[in-house]
Amino acid sequence: MTVDVVLPCLNEAAALPWVLARIPSGWRPIVVDNGSTDGSAALARELGATVVEEARRGFGAACHAGLLAAEADVVCFCDCDASLDPGLLTGFVRAVSDGEADLVLGRRRPQGPGAWPVHARAANLALSHMLRRRTGLRLRDLGPMRAARRTALLGLDLTDRRSGYPLQMVVRAADAGWRVREVDVPYLPRSGKSKVTGTWRGTWQAVHDMRRVLAQAPRKPAADGVR
Structure with missing residues (x-):
């Protein structure tokens, strides 16, 4: 696998040295540079990662560019800000490869003050309730891992290329009848300032993007690759 x-x-x-050092041996890290000006792309290459350049700004744009560049049996997603340890993904992959789940999500459990701002947690809780009404899934987090x-x-x-991408993935997976599992993961204070949930404005934009996803009509996508 x-x-x-x-x-x-x-x-x-x-954050890149910490994150890339924790990628399990034999796995390929794909760093999708979304317009960095601090040398992130060059550093990632020096550290042995595959680097994909995505000029279109947006969390979803970066994630999808990485998915299109991927070639492996299983694809994982993880933030690149040192708030989540990618080494924990081994259990996620095991559940997928063993046929126990089709999509495994990390439920963030804050470790220390400042790891997850109150306004961002409140927005996440509200979206989780809306997701439950829309799909029936009883998830407590819509995290990126x-x-x-x-x-x-x-x-x-x-199709979403903004902050609604991770939610759209869950909604369409639910519509397709995927088995979705949630696993607790420690959530650490990130390195640097968040581009999305670190501010009220960023959180509002993320909620706006996600509410737009929830308003979309149910869709039954092809389920190729899902057992």
Whole structure:
């Protein structure tokens, strides 16, 4: 079972050494540079990562560029800011490869003050309730750490290129009847300032993007690669 790890990146040079050092042996890290000006792309290459350049700004744009560049059986996604340890993805991949789940998500459990701002946690809780009404899934987080089979993810035909991308993945997976599992993961104070949930404005934009996704009509995508 081969594994690629997609790491969307915007000015994360300070965090890259920590993140890439924790990629499990034999897995391929794909750092998707989304317009960094701090040398992140060059540093990632020096550290042995595959680097994909994505000029279009947006979390979803970076994640999807990484998915399209991936070639492995299983694709993982993880933030590149040192808030999440990619080494924990081994359990996610095991659950997917053993057929226990089709999509595994990390439920963030804050470790220390400042790891997860109150306004961002409140927004996440509200979106989780809306997701439950829309899909029936009883998830407590819509975090960025996740794993699924590559061919199945491509079959979801994801179209959001902003902050709604991770939610659209879950919604379309639910519509397709995927088995979705949630696993607790420690959430550390990130390196540097968040581009999304670190400010009220960023959180509002993320909620706006995600509410737009929830308003979309249910879709039954092809389920290739899902058992």
